[in-house]
Amino acid sequence: MQNQIDYINAHNGGIQCCSDAGGLVGWANTAEGIAYILNSKGIAPVVMGSSSMDFASEYGFEDDEGAQWLWKKALELV
Numbered sequence: 001m002q003n004q005i006d007y008i009n010a011h012n013g014g015i016q017c018c019s020d021a022g023g024l025v026g027w028a029n030t031a032e033g034i035a036y037i038l039n040s041k042g043i044a045p046v047v048m049g050s051s052s053m054d055f056a057s058e059y060g061f062e063d064d065e066g067a068q069w070l071w072k073k074a075l076e077l078v
Contacts, residue, residue: 005037006044010052010067013060015074017041034074043078 003022008015014029017037026037049071052059056067 001042004042004044005047007048007050008053008071009050010056010059010061015053015067015070019044029070031070031073031077034070035077038074038078 003019003025005017005025006020007018009018010016011027012029014027015034016024017026017028017034019025019041025041026034028034028037053067053071055064057064059067061067061070
């Protein structure tokens with residue numbers, strides 16, 4: 001599958017899903033939206049996260065755990 005998600009960023013209260021091959025391939029701020037991107041594009045064997053995932057409160061989330069929580073919920077739907 002092309003453009004598999006292999007890198008994620010917290011951004012504007014959501015998560016940007018990126019691919020080495022295609023750059024930014026999607027953004028969503030709900031678990032369902034992120035799961036849709038992952039199901040559409042696929043997930044690489046290794047997905048790396050930027051430091052924004054650890055400092056999510058600086059990127060539109062209520063607290064620093066928000067982006068990790070959203071990612072986890074999306075993965076549960078995939």
